[in-house]
Amino acid sequence: MDIIIHVEGLHKVYGATVAVDQVSFEVSEGEIFGMVGPNGAGKTTTIECLEGLRKQDSGTVRVLGLDPQREGHTLRVRTGMQLQQSNLPDRMKVWEALDLYASFYPKAADWNVLLSQLGLEEKRNAAFSKLSGGQKQRLFIALALLPDPQLVFLDELTTGLDPQARHAIWDLVREVRVKGKTVILTTHFMEEAERLCDRVAILDHGRIVALDTPAALIHNLKAEERVIFNLDGSLSAALENALSSVGRVEVQGQEVTVHGKNGRKIPLVSEVVGLLTGLGIQFRDLRTEQPNLEDVFLSLTGREMRE
Amino acid sequence: MKSLLKMTWMEAKLFIREPVAAFFTLVFPLLYLFLFGIISGNEPTPQFGGQRTIDASIPGLTAVIICITGLMAITMTMSTYRDNGVLRRLRTTPISPLVVLVAQVIVVFVMTALGMLLLVIAGKLIYHVNFEGNALSMLAGFVLSSLSFFALGFVLAGTMPTARSAWIVGMVLMYPMMFLSGAFFTVEILPAAIQKVSAFMPLTYVVNLLRGLWYGQPWGDHLLDVGVLAGMLVLGIIVSAKTFRWE
Numbered sequence: 001m002d003i004i005i006h007v008e009g010l011h012k013v014y015g016a017t018v019a020v021d022q023v024s025f026e027v028s029e030g031e032i033f034g035m036v037g038p039n040g041a042g043k044t045t046t047i048e049c050l051e052g053l054r055k056q057d058s059g060t061v062r063v064l065g066l067d068p069q070r071e072g073h074t075l076r077v078r079t080g081m082q083l084q085q086s087n088l089p090d091r092m093k094v095w096e097a098l099d100l101y102a103s104f105y106p107k108a109a110d111w112n113v114l115l116s117q118l119g120l121e122e123k124r125n126a127a128f129s130k131l132s133g134g135q136k137q138r139l140f141i142a143l144a145l146l147p148d149p150q151l152v153f154l155d156e157l158t159t160g161l162d163p164q165a166r167h168a169i170w171d172l173v174r175e176v177r178v179k180g181k182t183v184i185l186t187t188h189f190m191e192e193a194e195r196l197c198d199r200v201a202i203l204d205h206g207r208i209v210a211l212d213t214p215a216a217l218i219h220n221l222k223a224e225e226r227v228i229f230n231l232d233g234s235l236s237a238a239l240e241n242a243l244s245s246v247g248r249v250e251v252q253g254q255e256v257t258v259h260g261k262n263g264r265k266i267p268l269v270s271e272v273v274g275l276l277t278g279l280g281i282q283f284r285d286l287r288t289e290q291p292n293l294e295d296v297f298l299s300l301t302g303r304e305m306r307e
Numbered sequence: 308m309k310s311l312l313k314m315t316w317m318e319a320k321l322f323i324r325e326p327v328a329a330f331f332t333l334v335f336p337l338l339y340l341f342l343f344g345i346i347s348g349n350e351p352t353p354q355f356g357g358q359r360t361i362d363a364s365i366p367g368l369t370a371v372i373i374c375i376t377g378l379m380a381i382t383m384t385m386s387t388y389r390d391n392g393v394l395r396r397l398r399t400t401p402i403s404p405l406v407v408l409v410a411q412v413i414v415v416f417v418m419t420a421l422g423m424l425l426l427v428i429a430g431k432l433i434y435h436v437n438f439e440g441n442a443l444s445m446l447a448g449f450v451l452s453s454l455s456f457f458a459l460g461f462v463l464a465g466t467m468p469t470a471r472s473a474w475i476v477g478m479v480l481m482y483p484m485m486f487l488s489g490a491f492f493t494v495e496i497l498p499a500a501i502q503k504v505s506a507f508m509p510l511t512y513v514v515n516l517l518r519g520l521w522y523g524q525p526w527g528d529h530l531l532d533v534g535v536l537a538g539m540l541v542l543g544i545i546v547s548a549k550t551f552r553w554e
Contacts, residue, residue, distance in 0.1 A: 051399065053399070073401050076399060076400055076401045077401045081399035083392070083395060083399065085395065086393070086395045086396035087391040087392040087393050087395075087396065088393060088396065089388070089393055091324040091325065092317065092321065096317060096320070099313070100313050100314065101400060103309050103310045103313040103314075104310050104400040104401055104402045105400070105401065140396075143396070147400075
């Protein structure tokens with residue numbers, strides 16, 4: 001796979017704040033690459049330096065082999081961008097926006113096809129200001145796909161959308177990748193990053209604190225797996241002793257949680273169920289909870305509120 | 308070129324869809340013309356040097372349209388496009404900011420010209436106004452006046468931090484100018500102190516130039532007006548180029 005984005009030592013300061021601090025990474029062609037991080041972690045600044053909308057203070061950025069500052073025009077012909085904060089004039093209609101933006105590109109995609117792919121056909125003649133948040137977002141994605149780009153930037157793709165719209169947009173991003181395009185996205189939904197991205201960079205305070213596939217990030221966390229079940233009666237001392245040999249036990253009313261370490265030989269759930277049936281104890285609603293990207297994120301960036 | 312045409316056509320449609328801008332450019336001046344027609348009738352008046360009030364009001368109201376389109380339409384469109392992120396979205400595409408600006412100038416110029424045309428047509432049909440000037444000279448004066456006011460509008464949009472502040476400053480400049488520049492009545496009837504103020508108002512020079520050309524006076528009588536407006540145009544282009552912001 002060809003490397004199509006190469007970032008080395010990217011550094012950007014606003015006044016006294018270091019927004020991006022010596023960030024380096026590479027993205028291969030055909031990847032869905034995600035950047036996650038708390039507010040103010042430097043995601044948008046990084047993406048805007050790649051897009052050529054901001055000039056870095058130091059460091060090298062190559063996108064599609066181009067310098068975004070000096071060769072911005074060529075870059076903008078070959079990439080599609082969806083920005084975190086942007087708008088169209090209130091009274092511009094959906095079809096007019098697509099038609100206008102299509103005229104900016106030498107080889108624009110057929111916007112009628114995009115209109116139906118994004119489910120906006122019914123809204124063809126609707127004014128921009130009359131669209132819902134999800135419809136506006138879909139329109140912006142359509143605009144980002146108009147240049148038939150090799151590379152698409154999607155900044156805060158699904159913020160403020162309902163679950164239906166979010167899932168529809170995820171499907172869409174996967175389709176984009178199937179066509180061989182590369183996608184760079186930022187999000188603060190860990191579920192989105194986990195489900196969608198091939199690789200995820202976790203940013204905090206302007207630095208990349210972890211970068212890997214979601215599965216590897218979760219595996220490396222060595223976080224606890226949990227088994228949770230309900231008892232009809234109370235927890236007997238014998239059972240508590242037996243469970244303690246498997247993992248830490250926590251009791252809340254009738255609900256019992258057993259925390260086990262990751263990477264054990266026998267799955268935690270088999271051990272717990274084995275003990276319960278061995279002792280002939282009735283239990284209900286047994287479920288397991290796996291660590292996810294959110295656990296990784298919280299363990300790396302801490303739990304204190306930002307901003 | 309294709310982008311510029313599309314963008315111009317789009318901006319024209321947006322201008323018409325915005326009822327406030329279309330009203331002030333196309334309808335409001337006509338209402339004033341009728342008002343003057345009713346109040347002053349169609350008789351020669353010493354106030355306008357023996358010209359009929361209605362003849363003097365066509366160039367005067369044209370100056371008002373120029374003031375409104377320059378300080379209201381241009382300023383508001385450019386500063387709200389910037390505040391709302393419309394320019395930000397455009398910036399991600401290969402087109403140059405010049406396309407946005409040129410499209411804006413073309414559309415607002417055409418609308419301003421349309422406003423004047425409606426005044427002339429209504430004036431001819433209803434009041435049989437006299438036009439003693441040269442049509443080409445009139446057009447040249449109109450182009451110079453419009454462009455210098457548009458430049459002022461771009462300067463306001465560029466220098467004010469938000470669309471709201473640009474709107475307020477635009478209004479503060481616009482209203483006194485409309486009333487004190489001689490657009491509605493001659494400056495000579497105002498107190499001497501206020502006459503001095505009007506010399507500092509760019510619109511005064513538009514009114515003097517357009518009214519003079521309308522009466523058929525030679526350009527030589529209006530070198531000061533031309534100089535002030537041309538200077539404003541050049542300075543305006545320089546300042547707006549320096550202060551243009553995408554966001």
